[in-house]
Amino acid sequence: MKRLLPWSLLTVGCLVGLIDLVRYPLDRTVAMAQTAADEGDLYYTFYDQRIPLVERTNQIAVEFSPNPSLTRGEQEPAYLRLQRDLQAATQGTRGGLHDQPAAGVEVRPLGNRYALIELPEGTRSPAARLGPQLEQPYIAATLPVLSRPEAEDSIVVTPEIVVSFEPNTTEGQARSLIAQYNLELIRPLRFTEGRYLVRGRNIAGEAVLDAANQLTAVPGIQSATPNFVQSLPYRVAVPDVLGAEPAAEIDLQQVLSGSAETTPYPGSLLPLQWHLNSQPLRPRPYRRTDIRAVEAWEQGHSGEEVVVAVIDSLIQWDHPDLANTVYTLPATVEDPLPGEVSGWDFSNTDLTCAKGDPDSCTLGDPDTRISNAELDFVRPYFQNSFVLSDAALLAAYPRRDQNLQDRYPNATAEQRADALRRTFQSYASSQFHGTWTAGVIAAQPQNGQGIVGVAPEAEFLPVRVFGLGGEITPAALIEAVGYAAAREVDVINLSLGSLLPNWGLTDQMFAVLDRHPDLVIVASAGNDSLDGVGFPAAIPGVIAVGATNLEGNRTAYSSYGAGLDLVAPGGEVARRLREGILTTGGTWVEGFWTGIARPEEPWGLALDPIGQYVSVQGTSFSAPAVSGVLALMKGQDPDRQLSREQLTTILQETASYAPLTLTQADANQYRVQAEVGFGTTLAIPTVRPSGIEGELDPISPEAYYYGRGLVNATAAVEAVAMAVEKFR
Template sequence: MRRLISSLILAGCFFSATSFSLLPQQYRDFAQAQTADELFYTFYGQKIPLDLRRDTVAVSFKPRNTRSRSIQPLYLQLQQDLRRGGGNTRSIGSNHRSDVDVKPLGENIALVNLPSGTRASLNTVQLQIQKQPYVQEILPILSRKSQSASPETKSESVIVLPNEIVISFAGEMSESQRQIILLRHNLEVLRPLRFSKNRYLVRSKSVSGTEILHVANQLTQVAGVQSATPNFIQATSDHMSQLLATAANLPETPHAAERLQQQLAQLPQPKDTPISSNLLPLQWHLNSTPRRGQLLARTDIRATEAWRNSNGGRGVVVAVIDSLIQWDHPDLVKKTYKSGDRSDKLPGEEYGWDFSSQGEGDADTRLSSQEMSQIQAEFQDTFKLPSDQLLKKYQQLSGILKQRYPKASDSEIAHRIRNLIRAEIGSEFHGTWAAGVIAANSEDKAGILGVAPHTQILPVRVFGLRGAINMASLSEAIGYAASRNVDVINMSLGGLLPDEGLTEQIFDVLDAHRNLVIVASAGNENLDGVGFPAGIPGVVSVGATNMTGNRTFYSSYGGGLDLVAPGGEIQNSLSGGILTTGGTWLDGFWQGMSVPDYAWGLALDPLGKYVQVQGTSFSAPIVSGVVALMKGEDPKRRLSRDEIVSILNQTATYDGLNLSKADANRYRLQKEVGFGTVVDAPVSRPSGIFPKAKPVSAQEYFFGRGLVNADAAVQAVKNR
């Protein structure tokens, strides 16, 4: 029986043109029932419209048998061949060879982009790409345009469309019935999805390109098919780049080590805390008193008080489903959950699993040598190249910034380029950032502390480089984490396309594990209605506040929002961010060059061992850490998920929270015209899940049930 979400709304953007003429006859009748210009897929019967990108394509490469750093990455090889006419191709144009920009996306895909105004056409570029012997196929790129972004940060999303569909069959279907459906639609099974029931990754043997959308749509009409959704490869790096754009003009901090010690000498350590570390006074989200003083209201989660009344989350495991999780960071290395002997243990599994890799995946969620080879050069460019050479090498980015800041000097543009590249590369360790927020605790007490410093993390990687993610991998990752009997799953990811199969998987996992709590970030779109997957019923969605107690400028609100927690803001000061563990301290980033004596970009220190960041991606792990503290006081796991979430809601508070004038006025408008109805309502809810249609107070509209209170939540669990 198909599950239904009762309140759905069409979410998306304007239609774009495509042709159905290449479809087999069995699909044409269904396709012609639609408008012939539509590109879309469905989410519980609702169309999610998509556009075809005309300025860029994706390229998948043939597999190579080595991961050695000594071999040039294929995306760089392709860029060189397209720009300079190497390999088996002629150059695209002698005057415009540098127009083509190639960026890696995950392990085996690259994005080939033509900037506006170039003489070369995309068709010409595709012909040249096809001649390369190492190229497997060219894939279309779709977009779902954001209507919420400001003109300065607005960009089209990147959604790669492979010839893959995730299909879910009804449980009562026999194997022979499934095979008949697959044969009739000319589909072959690539593999069954692991840690999932009745779900398969399939490909079409008769169509390719955008036609796979229509195949998936047609399958949803077939009896016995519970859901069928293209296995989109989404790139979340653009969302992260927009959020971190505020860091583009951050100044460098000279003599960073001395400055940091001077700053710490002026800040008191929180009083009477059983757990401490050198950098704790800077972690305002745990206790804001050192930063705000005794007279101003607390805007933190009262973690230090919770530590006095708890065991710090001992005996609890939190799965971090995210990007690179560098669990050998000194503040995390002793906090990583180690897999024991089990019948379903994956090959080589020890510390979690990497579902972003091809095939069965990888036992290591950390940065590989191959990945280091893809990002090291750009990182080092920002330190080695003088401004004129940097502007020349990154002329496309330079051109964009010069248009955006016409009065900026070349040196100012170069400074912004350095910060943007460093922020982009640093954000590859988004999973390390989230893990640090939850459980960091260094043995020498020289670093930071997580919300639950005695809990353990299970690293589960689903993002490849540049935020590449697909729903098949995410579905497997969620099932894997649940199969390892974790207590909490943290998903600091949002803005994904709503996916029916993933929704079903989360429902299945929640039904099978009554004590498991899943926490997700509400989204950074500044919209009424949380993103996907936070909007799925049963998932705790978390918005973000700043150090002054306001909703952050980016945090989504309204429909589906459960709670808020500190998420940080670095617009006015980097110290307003959430301090956590970074990843650029690895030796490979600094090989062959000197480490600077200044702090740069988001980094607190010259190596980037610690960073100060912003986003609902960090308010979510704060709540996951609070749940870990709560479960640490319930060692026999007597409290169900519903009881834990109920305590979270009941103990949350509006104390210390403030409505900005802009938000107060926004609420007045919504109260008059109806909650959940805004000017751009058709595109305002990325999750595709309609918010609850009921009157709420201004505080609940923007803060859900309030700011999570770790101490009160722990006390309530102990009182049970």
Template sequence: MSMKRKSLLCAAIAAAIGMPAAFAAGPQAVIGDSKIAQPPAAAQAGARVIVKYRDGSLESTSNMAKSRVVESAAARSGARMQVGGGAVSARHLRRLGIGADLLRLSQKLDRDGLETLVREIAADPAVEYAVIDERDYALGPARRATEAQPQFTPDDPFFAQYQWNLRTDNPGGIHAESAWDVSTGDGVVVAVLDTGILPEHPDMSGGQLLAGYDFITDAFVSRRDTDERVPGALDYGDWNPVASECYAGSPVQDSSWHGTHVAGTVAESTNNALGAAGIAHGAQVLPVRVLGRCGGYLSDIADAIVWASGGTVDGIPANEHPAEIINMSLGGGAPCDAVYQSAIDTAVANGSTVVVAAGNSNANVANFRPASCDNVVVVGATRITGGKASYSNYGELVDLSAPGGGGGADTGNGGWDGYILQAGSDAATTPDSGDYLYTGYAGTSMASPHVAAVAALVQSALVAAERDPLSPAEMEALLKDSARAFPVSIPSTTPLGTGIVDPVAALDAALEEPCDPEVEECGPEAIELLNKVPVRGLSGAAGSEALYAIEVPAGVNGPLSITSSGGSGDVSLHVSLDAEPEAGAGDWNSTRPGNSEVIRINRPAAGVYYVKLVSVRAFSNVTLQARHN
């Protein structure tokens, strides 16, 4: 940035804060409107398919045989090229890190033709599964911007002025200041699979960025000179100069610099007297570029997931910095498929906790990927009040929520209508076409890295305490169990998980010393219930038992209510104070037929109430909740 430009920008800060919202790349939002445009499913027709051939088959070892399977399926399905009517042929491109293969068809097919072809491929006895190599998109709906200049405060001036999402003095904030007394994420690697990074941004150049890799294999998408993957993760820009360039009805839009914003939430330089703060600012970010112009291909994203976790991808050097946490603020409008699930399972087996954005369509997350996959931490978005952001996807698959911003008036905390402020650029196209600054975004893309960063704080603190880091399953349970209750009621029809991510509570729970029966009286091991926070999606076989516990403080005058509801099957509830209840012989019991059990304890004494959920018959999708005043 030139000195002349700097001086002009200093005078322009106040005006920039009042600018009308601009649109970000990927799904678009008008602030105040709950509708967020997603590329229609019919727009995803293309010329690439992912096929997993069965182990031991000829096709699993011969590229020529792999192509023949696709060509034979095309002949059976009657697939024809859109122009000329010739038969469809297939060329093997590469083997993915999950063991599947990517093949390119001789020409694009329309959506119906491509889906028919994939069904025929999947029906071949040599094939385990077949999936269209569709494109997914960044999930950042809308933004404002202000220039990157220090104000009068000595450190991170925008922290106090704009970063309501991190502070303690706001109902929607995550109280990061108290967590930083314990951990800043030192030694932990967080992979950000996104549009890449602006490594020269002054608030992202403090040593937190690892070299990363560009996994995009289509020069049109990457805007590089070649289809080859390359070291580094420079964001070349994802602008779209032509309407309908990506799909029918896609808009003209500027570059988003989405990956830099997401990475900034994780680990933007902090306490450097410049700009904004990052949550796990002692951690390192591994930027992995998978999104560019018109999004990114499923095949590239799957390989990036495997590589980021330390897995092997043909033709790519080994990742010297495997990520303990992987953040994916991206997605598409389809349920989880075998390609995503296989890549995620590989990453989890390698020890990486995978955190994903729920999506921005104000719809059930079950219909979006990768948020509907197993073994991921799914993050919904809250706004400055702590209530549901209007755009956030919801549902039983959402694990917990975090600040995503948008959809609420400025409460006087400098919240800019509650946008999430991090590093960005005003460049409309290429990285060198503008100036570095800070950008306010709103979306589940912004919520997800809050949770990824908190996971980094926890892992770092455990290692510093000479304790073993958590497995992905243990981390998911910790984050959910330690989430704080929503300060604003969340409608039961749009559940957003167990609460808002709470780094202080997560660290306290992770670092709590296990009970030593030789020096103290230890209570039974139980899953913690939080006051007024439902535990959803419970299931169990006939005869199974699960023990929960809720601590009731002194001075509670109203009743303690413990209920189970919903789902199918038959359960019973048994509750005792300060002791594990026996099935059928608790201090309080509810044994109605079905799953609608209620135990009400008037004027409960202070102590720990143990709740045993017993399966009379196999049950599924049951909700358990404890409430007191």
């Protein structure tokens, strides 16, 4: 049973007890932070390093009341009501379900608690412009939106702060200290120790940054970081620009019939999965650029009795190729969450309760799949891309059409409509990023049909941390990592390459790694094509994975340099769709097609007409390839005799540069970087996206772009077998 309770019932107010510390009350930071904001000095602290931020002047966010009253009898998502009310206020009439509000205002949800309101570029003071239109009973607060300098991400500043206390701090001491500094306790974070979600009384907006920065100097506090709501929608690369002809696509029958190789999974789509075996798409005499997983299977290694946690977005675990490998909670687990069977959704802020037990209520959802409310948002855009004519589509979304005209003044109406179709289809498809990731690791084809994961006999634990629109918070990720570790998984995969560096999450990762010496955490290096991997891949102890393409080059998007450990195939659909990583999709769900005819041909990144399989690119998919290889390795070590350090060393020592080559562009860039200094741009020091400085000593070009090299599953499994034999 799931129910909503007022957010205030989750807080603990009027806390008593003081700790004798000399410190200014945090309510004085409001004026201080306002001064800092006026001077343009916005930042938060990551291990005493300032992470600079800038204001986004054309965006504002709203936080919805936990259970808004509705004037109509039917329940509807709060973001949709806001969109309708803005439409009515600016046009005087009620528009269609997804008509955009007049004056170029667009509303899009961020999970189930927030929404982002975007006005045309150049707009100043969106809150003042919208004014009383945002004074609605179902809106709890308006919130500022920031961004990293020279970036286009959206970072919503909530009143919440994640506070971590020093070890051995009792809960009573923590509560007293929270009260001492004029903070209100929201709740302790689950699956971690000494970490709490708090909010400042009378502190809001950008003043929250300064409050968190001051808290880091308080004795007894290990770290304090704003609980930002970061919007990280996955940017789907499509192999065209406006007006360009699409590249030659997949001739499915030709590729399948052209492969006479016998594999453990005959009849599957394996010949198209070049990251597992590149020979069908890259026949001799070309060198192989895959991870050699097929040979590992043929030697009897498929990841049996291994569990990999997939911490990601929507994970549609009932996909035919995933249903048989999804983790099921064993009866021996001591702390099951209400209704937990196969994973948990930490992005959901509803309360889930065990039937008949109100004291069991906890935040989240036991189902990581797409909900009806989420379908209600995505479906109209998605269906309109198939059923509306060019003219009707452009008329339905005038703001988006105007943006295209401004960017491509010579584009025809047909080209602009085609661009909108691609945008809407890609948006719907990319919500299932977690489904894509899970397929790379543990897909298992049914009845000879479908795709194969790197470790097709392993299980995956679905853990959702992203809401719609790429919404994610540090608190959700801290709890998700702790939850996966509490479920005793063998590997955690984090295909999250562009997060803000976070002190509290880093502390949590260290605690988890220290407590579980056999647990391996793998993360994507990032798709920013920068010197220095992103966060959380840069955290010491995490394996950072970059991406290569079918040719054996670094992909154009893959980050490199400081912190990079290994590379694996990540695909490059910008070259050709067949050069992407083929995996499980999510738009086959019936709700996407209700009321419309299904297309006869594939569209966007889909291999088939309904998107059951997609071809994608990113370090998000090179990371799960490595997680899958680790599952194969751990399957060879059933008694778990090898530690994380031993497995990591084997993975690195069996990797190779032999299948890889440098493009001339990368070779030339290396020469420039070697001259001006690694980790710099035009000889000017820069702050890496991870916030963590890596090794800057001169290294070889191969190590700079590929770390220790391309992962080799067969060699790694054989090396594990030899290492395990020594224990016998």
